[in-house]
Amino acid sequence: MDVPPISPLIFYRDARAALDFLERAFGFETRMVVDDGQGGVIHSESVFEGHVVMVSGPPPAPKYASPLDLGGRRTGSIHVQLKDGIDALCERARAAGATIEREPADQPYGDRVFTCFDPEGHAWSFGQEVEALSAEEMAAATGRKIATSLDAH
């Protein structure tokens, strides 16, 4: 089972260019492309560490859109948790045309993180564990309240 139990399908104006970007920038590998017969892509699968994100486009109106169609606004983002190599991946992404929003930096909750935008404005965050912290330790380090259920709400 390599399709994760919860996975995003991401809409692009140019899905083929997006798949190419995901390969060059992030090292994903395209393993399935379903043509719509009109130059677009109904469905595709891009794999990283054996798990899949799906890419489609142009987005069927009126329900779906690329951030390019919405002035850069977006209704979701994608987080990718790395085992290692986060700084090298950031450089690879930058060289491939990603807009780096936050450079790699250690966060008080124990991960090293960078964030970037792909060419159509979808937001990606990449994290790599530096130190495994408990919820209590994260709360102390960040000054936030951290609960592990909705019980108090």
Add this chain to the structure above:
Amino acid sequence: MPSPFTPVVFYRDPLAALKWLERTFGFETSMLVTDDEGRVGHAEMSFGDGRVGIGAEWGAEELIGPAHMRSPASLDGQGTQFIRVSLESGIDEHCARAEAAGARITQRPADQFYGARVYRALDLEGHVWNFDQDIAEIPIAEMEKASGLTIKTSL
């Protein structure tokens, strides 16, 4: 091996979304980060081995540019991604539970040519959730024949 991917979705009212997603889809809140005023900074839910992040529309989402994270409720219902949830079993019951709890079912459970049974629902702010369950392993050649589509295995 857990998936490296966690999709994150944004809501005007993330706390209401967490409650709704628990009640309607059976997700569980695994982490809820709030500030001194009780505003949700970030939350994570789990469903089986799957994870999804829940964020607020505006300033509290610190990792990624705050001004551009919007709920479909603020974009005339539009979305830039949808979320696929793969079930091992019980998709019809899952749909019935979701509908009884108030989800708007936009596509009833039905078998698809690619070997999955699928239903789709809108959540309280208009995000699309696509639930599927494998029912058969279909070779690519058969999928192409059944759909008339061209399917390639690389770019």
